[in-house]
Amino acid sequence: MRTLPKIEEIARGVLAGDRRSIARAITTIENNSPKAQELIASIFPHTGNAHVIGLTGPPGSGKSTLIDKIIREYRRKGKTVGVIAVDPTSPFTGGAFLGDRIRMQELSTDQGVFIRSMATRNYLGGIAKATKNAAKVLDAAGKDVVIVETVGAGQSEVEIIKVAQTIVVLFAPGLGDEIQAIKAGIMEIADIFVVNKADRANADKAVMDIQAMLQLNNKEKMWKPPVLKTTALTGEGVPQLIEKIGEHRLFLEKDFERKRSREKAEAELVEAIKEKVASSIIEELKREGKLEEFLQKILEKKMDPASIAEKLLNKKFKKQVQK
Amino acid sequence: MSDKGKINEIAKERERWEKTTLPKWIRQSPERKSEFRNHSGTLIKRVYTPEDIKDLDYMRDLGFPGEYPFTRGVHATMHRGRLWTMRQFSGYGTAEQTNQRFKYLLKEGETGLSIAFDYPSIRGYDSDHPFSKGEVGICGVAVSSLKDMEVLLNGIPLDKVTTSMTINGPAAMLLAMYMAVGNKQGVPRERLGGTTQNDVLKEFFAQKLIIFPPKPSLKLVTDIVEYCTKHVPRWNPISVSGYHIREAGGNAVQELAFTLYDGITYVESCLERGMKVDEFAPRLSFFFAAHNDLFEEIAKFRAARRIWAKTMKERFHAKNPRSMWMRMHVQTAGFTLTAQQPLNNITRVTIQALSAVLAGTQSLHTNSFDEALALPSEEAVRIALRTQQIIAHESGVANTIDPLAGSYYVENLTNEMEKRTMEYFRKLDDMGGAIPAIEKGFFQKEIADSAYEYQKEVDEKRRILVGVNDYTTEEKQPIKVLRVDPKVEEEQVASLHKLKRERDNRKVNEMLEKLHHAAEKDENLMPIIIDAVRAYATIGEICDVLRKIYGEYKELIVI
Amino acid sequence: MQNQRKIRVLIAKPGLDSHDRGAKIIARALRDAGMEVIYTGLKQTPEQIVETALQEDVDVIGLSILSGAHKTLFPIIMELLKQKGLTDVLVVAGGIIPEEDVPEMKKLGIKEIFGPGTRTDKIVHFVFENVPKRI
Secondary structure (H helix, E strand, O other), rough: OOOOOHHHHHHHHHHHHHHHHHHHHHHHOOOOHHHHHHHHEEEEEEEEOEEEEEEEEOOOOOOHHHHHHHHHHHHOOOOOOEEEEEEEEOHHHOOOEEOOHHHHHHHHHHHOOOEEEEEEOOOHHHHHHHHHHHHHHHHHHOOOOEEEOOOOOOOOOOOOOOOOOOEEEEEEOOOOOHHHHHHHHHHOOOEEEEEEOOOOOOHHHHHHHHHHHHOOOOOOOOOOOOEOOOOOOOOEHHHHHHHHHHHHHHHHOOOOHHHHHHHHHHHHHHHHHHHHHHHHHHHHHOOOOHHHHHEEEEEEEEEEEEHHHHHHHHHHHHHHHHH | OOOHHHHHHHHHHHHHHOOOOHHHHHHHOOOOOOOOOOOOOOOOOOOOOOHHHHHOOHHHHOOHHHHHHHHOOOOHHHHHHHOEEEEEEOOOOOHHHHHHHHHHHOOOOOOOEEOEEOHHHHHHOOOOOHHHHHOOOOOOOOOHHHHHHHHHHOOOOOOOOOEEEEOOOHHHHHHHHHHHHHHOOOOOOHHOEEEEEOOHHHHHHOOOOOOOOOHHHHHHHHHHHHHHHHHHOOOOOEEEOOOOHHHHHHHHHHHHHOOOOOOHHHHHHHHHOOOOHHHHHHEEEEEEEEEEHHHHHHHHHHHHHHHHHHHHHHHHOOOOOHHOOEEEEEEEEEHOOOOOOOOOOHHHHHHHHHHHHHHHEEEEEOOOOOOOOOOOOOOHHHHHHHHHHHHHHHHOHHHHHOOOOOOOOHHHHHHHHHHHHHHHHHHHHHHHHHHHHHHHHHHHHHHHHHHHHHHHHHHHHOOOOOOEEOOOOOOOOOOOOOOOOOOOHHHHHHHHHHHHHHHHHHHHHHHHHHHHHHHHHOOOOHHHHHHHHHHHHHHHHHHHHHHHHHOOOOOOOOO | OOOOOEEEEEOOOOOOOOOOHHHHHHHHHHOOEEEEEEEOOOOHHHHHHHHHHOOOOOOOOEEOOOOOOOOHHHHHHHHHHHHOOOOOOEEEEEEEOOOHHHHHHHOOOEEEEEEOOOHHHHHHHHHHHHHEEOO
């Protein structure tokens, strides 16, 4: 039997930086248990200090090796780091193989570093929320930097990486048409591009290709995404990358970026409301044994989902008003 | 009647047989399976006829032993002239204990040495490194310095005995030590014979004893080939290995294709260095596994020889026939040994050894029956050696060369394996070569899938492992297993500390400094490593210098 | 909305042993059985294994070792788990561990040792049956 301590205790532990509490807190969030909300509510006031960095790139780009070097560079500067490595859950088996931390394993015993692997668990939108909240836990626990890592393919990966404030997109030359392979969504939101394995012959060409692509997508951006070169195996280029990430953070603190933060906060609030309302109404329908009836209406094309939602909401609000 | 005519006749007769004679047999007793496939996925026919080798051209595809394409053997007299070297992989505990085991085996009739180093040594750590705790001398012999090597080879005449060393990352260091011991015995490096495995490519996806990243690892391999080509002409600087690919779960075709492609990559690396193909190619050697499927293994070895000969001639334009020889060492497959009813392993090893002999190997190691449980006991290793000797002297199979040639089945299978290997070559060429393929996880995925498939077959009893998933017994056969004395670690560490106190540490540091500079400048590191080793610098110290410059590498995991 | 509880397993290879065929097969089998499997690759120290188990909040640890170094490494791992308060995690082991060492390993708190030739589904089943329930 594994008895979990009370949520208050876990929250306290997180704020004190206790590693076991951090781990348990993230599990609570992953499982989306009823206590998860209570936990987030407790720690939310203590968030906002960490710089959340998203790092994504195709398989073979050297992501994990680069993260290992990034962490070391931050540690050299006396910063503490949290890492969330996200991997896909198999839609067939429901299981997941979480192997990203292998290349950062040496850092696992550094008490200033916390590495956690998370699986997408395939519930729509859920992983982005879980990742965001896990990042909040690490933030509240006092980490200066939180790195969210994911593979740059698939729609949910774009959602995951958006939880970050600074998004770094990684390429490696010679992997094939990798620039085309990266989801368009990622290219749009990237703040920094990195060409890894810079010691390769075609590294410079890759840099030029990306720069050319950026010219094409010439939106009026206040922040012009730089294209950097690194050699993750030796660590070359990493200090410069850290510097650029730091520059981006400063940029974010400026006025026009505050507007973006407000937009993000509003989006988060809308999400939270949606989820709460939906789950409360569905739970109620289940309790009253009425869910099947509405599902049948949809399947038999008698009523569309949006109309059903409106009907249910009107009923609910009318009930509230009448009270 | 023309040949084609004869084949058509046979085809007609076969069809008749299938329509008339065969069906009654199948009705009476249906075949054991609806289809028979070997683990590489080849469909095995009920019966093979001349139809199955109708395109076989004797001179083009087989030739005579000792002549291109060497399918029938690399030497004209093969085992009639000289039996294969009976070379038992050994090592455990201290250098002294292993030295005793070497002498025992030589006395019992083994004809070459093969050194098994312990994990710390293979991984480039000294016996007193934190990582070495609990591992010293357990899986092989602990060698941290030249002093250990001197004890290990004490009383072994290096001008008369050839030695194979299973060592990859630290290969340069161990070779340097071997040369230093030879030197002390008065045997110049030109007369030393043996092999260093020195095959880093397969480490990245099979044996996993990785130290440095791919590029510098390949550079070190090439350094050793370059050095040996000039100064140690009787040494085989690389033993391009498929054994580990097989043990990791690859099937026979994957073993064949990936090993040979690694060989191609080494040749390319040496050519890039500026060496001429005929200078170094004659000393490239190979190492394969021998598994249970007797005929598939024989076909594999024959295909290997032919493919390599063709590759050296057509892809690399070698002129010297010796550059086209594929000389091989074979080890019976460790993975097939069972912990349950261990004496059954003697039978397995016999079948496996037979395949290697029938296929014309140059050198053979037979596993001991207790190796699924521990390192071999003296009795077990003696039986393993006797197995080879019985095959050599009592079975008659070594009295003619390539006896399976002309077999409709074996020739068909040999052709099939060659075809599938060439398909892999094309795929790997398209990927840009072995290193890009490693980075993409190509080999790893192929091997992991094959391993998983094999396990499923065993779990579902589609593949029978006698004593494991069928024909099991409850009572355990008590056998005494070899246990390495825990005091070995203590002794080894104490001896290492004593060495470090008593050697000229100033000289050692000087050597390590020089090594650092040479490595930064990308020079051939063999000469400086030889000097460092002679000053009693340890494996760990030398590897640490290189780790700083090349970085350490973590494998790509594909399950 | 739903409870997405999954069994989280750490597959670890302590020490310098580089035979990972079995560990990878088990990792895959457990994943195919719906579990989240963290595999940390080769050359793990006891400290790294325990720290990983803690950070990943795993329910199960599977130790794979074929080098014979289990006699030294397993006691260290089990002691560290105790120190970090991770005594409620299911620990199993596999590889080449002689019969005569099994009682000693079990006394350390390793629930079961799976020798060579064990069916994969037997191991998966054992994990399902013995994974500690969270409350």
